[in-house]
Amino acid sequence: QRTRTRHTQTTHLSKTLSLSLNIKYNSVSVCVSIFIVHIHLSLSGLLHVEEMVHYQRYHQFKKGEEAVVEDEESHTLGLVCGNSGYNKRTRPKLLSLLFLSLLSCGLILAPQLFNFPSNFSLLSSFGVEDGGLASEMDVNAPLCSSISNGTICCDRSSIRSDICIMKGDVRTNSASSSIYLYSSNNTNGFIDYVSGLTQDGEEEELQHEKIRPYTRKWETSVMDTIDELNLISKRENSVNRHGCDVQHDVPAVFFSTGGYTGNVYHEFNDGILPLYITSQHLNKKVVFVILEYHDWWITKYGNILSLLSDYPPIDFSGDKRTHCFPEAIVGLKIHDELTVDSSLMEGNKTIRDFRDILDRAYWPRIRGLIQDEEQEAHLNLTDKLSLPPSSKNSMELKKPKLVILSRNGSRAITNEDSLVKMGEEIGFQVEVLRPNRATELAKIYWALNSSDVMIGVHGAAMTHFLFLKPGSVFIQVIPLGTEWAAETYYGEPAMKLGLRYIGYKILPRESSLYDDYDKNDPVLVDPTSVAKKGWEFTKKIYLGHQNVRLNLGRFRKRLVRAYDYSFAKKNRHFHLQSQ
Numbered sequence: 001q002r003t004r005t006r007h008t009q010t011t012h013l014s015k016t017l018s019l020s021l022n023i024k025y026n027s028v029s030v031c032v033s034i035f036i037v038h039i040h041l042s043l044s045g046l047l048h049v050e051e052m053v054h055y056q057r058y059h060q061f062k063k064g065e066e067a068v069v070e071d072e073e074s075h076t077l078g079l080v081c082g083n084s085g086y087n088k089r090t091r092p093k094l095l096s097l098l099f100l101s102l103l104s105c106g107l108i109l110a111p112q113l114f115n116f117p118s119n120f121s122l123l124s125s126f127g128v129e130d131g132g133l134a135s136e137m138d139v140n141a142p143l144c145s146s147i148s149n150g151t152i153c154c155d156r157s158s159i160r161s162d163i164c165i166m167k168g169d170v171r172t173n174s175a176s177s178s179i180y181l182y183s184s185n186n187t188n189g190f191i192d193y194v195s196g197l198t199q200d201g202e203e204e205e206l207q208h209e210k211i212r213p214y215t216r217k218w219e220t221s222v223m224d225t226i227d228e229l230n231l232i233s234k235r236e237n238s239v240n241r242h243g244c245d246v247q248h249d250v251p252a253v254f255f256s257t258g259g260y261t262g263n264v265y266h267e268f269n270d271g272i273l274p275l276y277i278t279s280q281h282l283n284k285k286v287v288f289v290i291l292e293y294h295d296w297w298i299t300k301y302g303n304i305l306s307l308l309s310d311y312p313p314i315d316f317s318g319d320k321r322t323h324c325f326p327e328a329i330v331g332l333k334i335h336d337e338l339t340v341d342s343s344l345m346e347g348n349k350t351i352r353d354f355r356d357i358l359d360r361a362y363w364p365r366i367r368g369l370i371q372d373e374e375q376e377a378h379l380n381l382t383d384k385l386s387l388p389p390s391s392k393n394s395m396e397l398k399k400p401k402l403v404i405l406s407r408n409g410s411r412a413i414t415n416e417d418s419l420v421k422m423g424e425e426i427g428f429q430v431e432v433l434r435p436n437r438a439t440e441l442a443k444i445y446w447a448l449n450s451s452d453v454m455i456g457v458h459g460a461a462m463t464h465f466l467f468l469k470p471g472s473v474f475i476q477v478i479p480l481g482t483e484w485a486a487e488t489y490y491g492e493p494a495m496k497l498g499l500r501y502i503g504y505k506i507l508p509r510e511s512s513l514y515d516d517y518d519k520n521d522p523v524l525v526d527p528t529s530v531a532k533k534g535w536e537f538t539k540k541i542y543l544g545h546q547n548v549r550l551n552l553g554r555f556r557k558r559l560v561r562a563y564d565y566s567f568a569k570k571n572r573h574f575h576l577q578s579q
Helices: 002-023 027-044 094-113 264-282 295-308 351-378 381-385 416-426 441-449 460-467 483-497 527-531 535-543 552-570 572-578
Strands: 047-052 058-062 065-069 077-081 151-155 163-173 178-183 205-211 229-235 252-256 287-291 323-330 401-405 429-433 453-457 473-478 500-505
Touching: 151 205, 151 229, 163 229, 252 264, 264 295, 264 351, 264 460, 287 323, 295 351, 295 441, 351 441, 351 460, 351 483, 401 416, 401 460, 416 429, 416 552, 429 441, 441 460, 453 460, 453 552, 460 483, 473 483, 473 552, 483 500, 500 552, 527 535, 552 572
Parallel strands: 178 229, 252 287, 252 323, 401 429, 401 453, 453 473, 473 500
Antiparallel strands: 047 077, 058 065, 151 163, 163 178, 163 323, 205 229
């Protein structure tokens, strides 16, 4: 029984060593592991090494989880249990084992001791190059970060979206809602001499994955409306070769513009931002293939798409031709609400880098709008020239610009006119912006990009905070029952962009619901308890049937604070010149 126990312990230690060698490339820890195992073998006095067999381990990705398939015997040292009658000539000697330990450590530490290149290792001496086993075993690397040719790899670990990568001979077949990956070789690169046809004469399927390329994976109701794609890996038969109608030499990104498209928040959060996150590392050398293609969406966001891709987008369902690509990314990566996680981006890109894309996308059109405005202003030039010279002061202080995003219907500010007057009295140049679905984004961008402060009531239009310059002030009016959503979807992302964010939580008396419910009703005094009843209650009560009447005395304090900050910032150069 003791012998069996020691055999189990030694096998466990051997597995630990194997795991250490395969996963953690820390030279010191490997040396210590070898030394401990050798000491354990020498002190046991019951075991001797008979044989060591190594087989290759392989990885298979499915359902978002990594399934490691191993031959249990191939990863352990073949150890023979014995007793006092075993052959003493084969018994490991302590001195010999210590010598082996030192030799092993010497080989592992040699690169550090003799200043070899940092990428030199024992693995490289066995023909494993960068991007091979070493990168595949990097425990910090995301799933599917490095795949071999002829492979489909799907990462389904995120609650927000699935993403699959196909590498090799990728071909579209819109009629069957399929993307095929053809291969005449095994994934390990060796030629396969087995027939590529089944008994029925059909091409053999090697792998079949299904994916809905939209970034709201957890919302079953909306995901059921998204077209599903079949990703199929087949072994190609030379007799039944599939031709390409259009051959591309750059990768493709497949995604859907269905779902909640039509709502500006979802258009940016679920579509445009994830598209930037997924494709920016390709440096515009990528083709966008769109499911549930909308001409109006292309028109609306064409300026942004042109800065992410050098190629025209493809309507997956409408274009019946077979498009061939060397690689395909199916689905989009999403980090968080309206933001970019720099730690997950190549080159540590941030949300500010995305905003730079918006700047470059809209400024050509904005310059045209400015020229139109200047031509209109030219009509009043005579009146301006008739003013006495003393009135034209190049050193005149500039008023901060306040933009109020106005809402129609629910969550409107019912005393908006009084708010405008108060803003002007404080010293702002006030502009009321009433965007709708038909409003050109460049015009909204121009109004907000040139502003110092933006005010708006919680809702999808708050997505336009992305158009503000970092350092600007964003005041979000938060109606009853919307605090969590307001802070999560807009407040926190705004601060990540570098805005000065002020969340103004209204009091029950500032809500139109105050006239509809008893003063002690949970709807007014405990919105959290109402929210626990479900989204439909929140949507019906707080989003669909609530307007806001601001307490201007209370709100003024926030607005004055925003003015003081913006005025000092806007006229900083004036003060420097006057000194």
